[in-house]
Amino acid sequence: MLDRPADAWSDGFQIRFPAFAMDNTEFPAGERGAFSDDALRSPTLPARYYVDPRIYRRELEAIFHRGWVYVGHVSQFARRGDFLVTQVADQGIFILRDDEGELRAFYNVCRHRGHELLQDAGRLSKNIVCPYHAWCYGFDGGLRRARNSENMRDFDPARFALEAVRLADCAGLLFANLDPNADDFAALYPGLAATFAAGLPDLDRLGVARQFDYDIAANWKVVVDNFSEGYHIPVAHRQLSRVLDIGRGNRSRVEANYAFFESLSGAGYDGYRVEPGSPYRSWTLWPNTCLLSLPGCANLIVIRMAPNGVGGCREHVDLLAPGGTACGEFEAIADLFASKFNAEDIAIVESVQRGLGSRGYDQGRYVVDPADDWYSESGLHRFHRRLLAALAGA
């Protein structure tokens, strides 16, 4: 029996709609009328939300330049000087373990003339040296040396430190926030760490064992939409639907900025047999991260949909396993994800993106079953409510 913190779950499946500050929002209307906060009545988000570059730019400002976004896992920074370059939407940042063992994040840009400082990932022995004119920064971001700057007037190196980015660690998962005034991660995602502790007691032993990156020809929200609902699973994912016992929901927790579901497994298929009734866990984190833990040895699949223009996104996947090495069912899990259901999902979302640009489509409906959250489209409606609240400034 797992050690389950009492506050990690709601009792059973239930649909709750966390309140968002929507006061100044006019719900957007399309050909089927205005979006409603009642999922049972509402038309879906109008198609222009997926194809209009003005809405995309607003999303970058209102969501990705202000919110907490998954950027990596602590296991990627085992030693002093370990760094990782990544993106928060259109902004390049890097994360670094400093001399005191703390993790820090900075914009990946030199304060001299704007060259990017680091690439990919690696280990720095000492200092961060810009490849353009060799300005040199300490692990604390301070400017240590600017070549040939002795004769410059009114040059205060203290004013040219690297620009810091906030970083939060939730059960080893790292989240960055570009907004210095944003609320703390723990305040915005209350109880999330408890759901990890309850669902994944081995989480602190997990490390990144494999990574996948996909360039997808679909707006980031189309991919998040698809991860937000299980309605399509029995139709679109033959093998995955054998790993899941469709309709056997177990426990859930739904908050304003995340949802957590635990369902029970079926028997699997040849190549990935599982003990029927084993837990299958999933999380969706506002705005663009989904996590899955499949039956078998401890594992966590962390999936981030990074916006890349209005009609594209990059899907980054960190596949975690104990000690960062393949465990018993690891290859079967990696294969189920990479060659089966994620490949199936990519074909789906690219088709949907083409459809959203069609003159024959504007809005559909949410198929919602009040008794069954995960296998209906309740989570999809919640995501769209959260999106509209964010675009309205909430």
Ligand code: FES
């Ligand atoms: S741009 Fe970095 S040293 Fe010149």
Ligand SMILES: [Fe+2]
């Ligand atoms: Fe899917």
